[in-house]
Amino acid sequence: MKVSPADASKLDLKATASEIATNGLLDMPFLISERSLESSTDTLARHAKTRASTGYTPSMEIVVMPKRGHGLRPISVLSPTTRLIYEAIVAKLAPSLPVPSRNKTFDQHRSYGEDADGPNQDDPHVRVLDLDIVAFYEYVDHQILFEELLARTLDPTYVSALRDFLSEMFPRGLGIPQALNASHVIADAYIERMSRAITRQGYDHNRYADDFRILARTWQSAHQAIEISIHAARQIGLALSDAKLSIRKPDDIRKELSEFEDALQPYKDAAADGLKSLEFVSTEYDDFDLVEIEPGDEEVDYVALERLVKDWLDSDHESPSRIARYVGLALKRLQKADTRLAVNTLVEIVMRDPTRMRSVLHYLAARTSNAESWEALYRLSALPRTSPWSKVWLLNQSARIDAMACDDHANFVSWAREQLGDSSEVVRAEAAWFLAESGKVSESELLDALISASEVTQCGIASAVGRFDALRASTSKLGRAVRQESPLTKAAYSWGNKHGK
Numbered sequence: 481m482k483v484s485p486a487d488a489s490k491l492d493l494k495a496t497a498s499e500i501a502t503n504g505l506l507d508m509p510f511l512i513s514e515r516s517l518e519s520s521t522d523t524l525a526r527h528a529k530t531r532a533s534t535g536y537t538p539s540m541e542i543v544v545m546p547k548r549g550h551g552l553r554p555i556s557v558l559s560p561t562t563r564l565i566y567e568a569i570v571a572k573l574a575p576s577l578p579v580p581s582r583n584k585t586f587d588q589h590r591s592y593g594e595d596a597d598g599p600n601q602d603d604p605h606v607r608v609l610d611l612d613i614v615a616f617y618e619y620v621d622h623q624i625l626f627e628e629l630l631a632r633t634l635d636p637t638y639v640s641a642l643r644d645f646l647s648e649m650f651p652r653g654l655g656i657p658q659a660l661n662a663s664h665v666i667a668d669a670y671i672e673r674m675s676r677a678i679t680r681q682g683y684d685h686n687r688y689a690d691d692f693r694i695l696a697r698t699w700q701s702a703h704q705a706i707e708i709s710i711h712a713a714r715q716i717g718l719a720l721s722d723a724k725l726s727i728r729k730p731d732d733i734r735k736e737l738s739e740f741e742d743a744l745q746p747y748k749d750a751a752a753d754g755l756k757s758l759e760f761v762s763t764e765y766d767d768f769d770l771v772e773i774e775p776g777d778e779e780v781d782y783v784a785l786e787r788l789v790k791d792w793l794d795s796d797h798e799s800p801s802r803i804a805r806y807v808g809l810a811l812k813r814l815q816k817a818d819t820r821l822a823v824n825t826l827v828e829i830v831m832r833d834p835t836r837m838r839s840v841l842h843y844l845a846a847r848t849s850n851a852e853s854w855e856a857l858y859r860l861s862a863l864p865r866t867s868p869w870s871k872v873w874l875l876n877q878s879a880r881i882d883a884m885a886c887d888d889h890a891n892f893v894s895w896a897r898e899q900l901g902d903s904s905e906v907v908r909a910e911a912a913w914f915l916a917e918s919g920k921v922s923e924s925e926l927l928d929a930l931i932s933a934s935e936v937t938q939c940g941i942a943s944a945v946g947r948f949d950a951l952r953a954s955t956s957k958l959g960r961a962v963r964q965e966s967p968l969t970k971a972a973y974s975w976g977n978k979h980g981k
Contacts, residue, residue: 481532481535481536481537481538481565481641481644481645481648482532482533482534482535482536482641482644483532483533483637483638483641484533485529485533487533487637487638487641488529488532488533489529490572491529491532491565491568491569491571491572492568492571492572493525493528493529493564493568494521494522494525496525496564496567496568496571497517497521497522497524497525497528497564498521499567500514500517500521500524500560500563500564500567501514501515501517501518501519501520501521501524501560502518505555505557505659505660506659506660506661507545507555507659507838507869508543508555508557508659508869508872508873509838509872509873509876509877510876511557511872511876511906511909511910511940512876512909512910512913512939512940512943512944513559513560513906513909513936513937513938513939513940513943513972514560514563514939515943515975516939516940516942516943516971516972516975516976517560517939517968517971517972517975518975519971519974519975520967520968520971520972520974520975523967523968523971524560524561524564524968524971525564526967527561527966527967527968528561528564528565528568531561531565532565536561536565537648538558538559538562538565538566538645538648538649539558539559539561539562539934539935539936540556540557540558540559540562540649540657540936541556541557541904541905541906541934541936541937542554542555542556542557543555543557543868543869543872543904543906543907544867544868544869545835545867545868545869545870546834546835546867546869546870547835548833548835552867553658554618554658555658555659555869556649556657556658556659556660556663557906557936558657558660558936559934559935559936559937559938560939560968561935561968562649562935562936563660565645566642566645566657566660566662567660567661567662569638569641569642569645570642570662570663570665570666571662572635572638573629573633573635573638573639573642573665573666574665576632576633576634576635577629577632577633577665577666577668577669578668578669578672580664580665580668581664581668581687581688581689582664582688582689584688586688586691588688589686589687589688589691589693590737591733591737592686592693593608593686593693593695593730593733594608594730594733594734594737603697604729605697605698605699606695606696606697606698606729606730607695607696607698607699607701607702607727607728607729608693608694608695608696608727608728608729608730608732608733609692609693609694609695609696609702609705609706609725609726609727610691610692610693610694610724610725610726610727610728611691611692611694611706611709611720611721611724611725612690612691612692612720612721612724613671613690613713613718613719613720613721614718614719614720614721616667616671616689616690616718617655617656617657617658617663617667618654618655619654619655619717619718619719620654620655620656620666620667620670620717621653621654621716621717622643622646622647622650622653622654623643623653624670624673624716624717625643625646625656625666625669625670626639626640626642626643628669628670628672628673629642629666629669632669642666654717664689667689667690668689670716671687671690671716671718673712673715673716674692674709674712674713674715674716674718675687675692677708677711677712677715678692678694678705678708678709678712681704681705681708683695683696683705683708691724692709694709696727699727702727703727706720706725739802743802743803743806744784744788744803744806747784747785747787747788748780748781748784750784750787778816781813782813782814782817782818782819785806785809785810785813785814786810786814786817786821788803788806788807788810789807789810789811789814789821789825789829790825791803792804792806792807792832793825793828793829793832797832804833807829807833807836807839808836808839811829811836811839811840811842811843812839812842812843814843815842815843815846815847816846820847820852821843823852823855823856823859826840826843826844826856826860827856827859827860827863830860830863830870831863834867834870837860837869837870837873837874838873840856840860841860841873841874841877841878842877844856844857844877844881845877845880845881849881849882849884850884851884851886851888853881853884854881854884854886854888854889854892855888857874857878857881857888857892858888858889858891858892858895859888860874861874861892861895862895868902868903868904868906868907871899871902871904871907871910872904872906872907872910875896875899875907875910875911875913875914876910876914878892878896878914879910879913879914879917879918883918893915893918893920896911896914896915896918896920897911897915897920897921897925899911900912900915900921900925900928900929905932905933905934905936905937906936906937908929908932908933908937908941909929909933909937909940909941909944910940912925912926912929912940912941912944913940913943913944913947913976915944916943916944916945916947916948916951916976917947919951921944921948923948923956923957923958926941926944926945926948926958927958929941929944930942930945930958930962938965938968938969938972939968939969939971939972940972942962942965942968942969942970942972942973942976943972943973943975943976943979944976945958945959945962945973945976946959946962946972946973946974946975946976946977946978947976947977947979949973949977950976950977950978959973
């Protein structure tokens with residue numbers, strides 16, 4: 481990919497660099513390779529401008545994360561320079577593209593079609609059709625995307641640059657990076673072709689990303705909408721998901737929303753009743769009355785949410801649970817509770833739903849560090865078939881928890897050292913930083929990590945070298961080499977040398 485120096489100068493690289501150095505990828509922790517450049521955004525912007533105007537090949541690694549139920553979802557981890565150029569080009573095109581569907585919440589999308597004041601809602605024959613796309617981002621056709629973006633923006637320079645950039649990353653001509661807001665922007669433009677096809681057939685509908693909710697006047701009309709949607713999806717190289725396709729009455733939608741909203745209340749009521757207490761209160765003439773003391777709202781919430789988590793863990797793992805959506809909220813609220821969730825409970829949560837690893841680790845990071853924290857971390861690291869995404873989260877968040885002289889901390893350090901040989905370089909970089917922070921890594925181990933690193937993680941490894949030298953209070957041979965490698969690795973080394981817990 482190459483743009484002229486003049487066109488590169490028109491990209492807002494400085495503002496985009498600041499965004500990258502303060503906000504990580506979606507669904508990922510703030511990776512060390514981006515954190516290490518937070519004080520050097522001008523350097524990153526100059527580096528990206530030079531590379532884009534002289535010819536640049538983007539660098540990316542795919543990290544897979546678990547999906548609820550079964551399967552894996554790929555996340556595209558771009559190098560800081562690759563991400564900067566990509567997001568800056570999309571930002572240049574964005575003003576001419578559709579308003580992002582994610583500007584509204586998924587709950588707003590979920591309630592579409594249940595409102596009694598909506599179109600045709602008083603008609604008992606009306607049906608609500610839900611559908612979504614299989615592996616949407618993986619099958620975005622670059623040529624179709626090019627045509628759509630060109631028609632909307634009338635900007636051949638940056639649309640062509642984006643197409644070339646994507647073709648470098650995805651040589652088959654299919655796919656866009658996942659877990660990036662920039663990808664959401666161009667994906668919305670792409671799938672608008674399907675939305676327009678549905679609208680032209682007279683159907684009211686709402687879309688959130690690739691989730692569609694279509695209103696149909698009759699059961700038969702809903703089935704016609706399915707055929708229309710299948711054809712419209714095929715026209716842009718996509719396919720509907722059979723598993724998520726459903727036709728329901730608006731009243732069924734209302735009941736579902738009501739059941740979800742009411743699911744927590746019984747837990748709160750039971751907690752409030754169980755926490756009520758009686759207190760003797762002095763009255764006139766040395767007499768006493770018994771007064772019922774109501775518990776505080778926070779106390780009720782904590783007890784209710786702990787019970788909800790337990791019931792979710794005890795429920796049938798193979799059947800959907802209406803309280804499942806509250807588990808993430810529970811872990812967030814319980815961060816401030818006086819009592820800690822048991823280690824067994826935290827491990828069971830991740831065993832049942834591996835996507836909850838992130839919420840469990842946020843919970844642990846928010847609590848005061850103690851031996852139980854490291855017991856939980858080590859037991860989580862020892863779970864079978866831990867995905868690269870889970871390893872990244874474990875290593876990243878563990879670097880934020882105080883080290884402790886206990887067997888579980890030592891065991892976790894040993895596990896982290898094993899990750900220096902992981903097949904994922906993002907995992908290796910997070911392991912290098914964790915071990916450097918802990919003072920548990922050697923110069924030869926860092927050298928091996930640096931040799932095997934691509935542009936995706938070079939800055940992260942450089943920061944680990946900087947931290948290694950800081951703890952030794954001297955500059956190693958590897959440190960001198962890293963500082964001379966490039967302005968970016970020098971900046972990352974300096975950041976690691978100054979920053980720690």
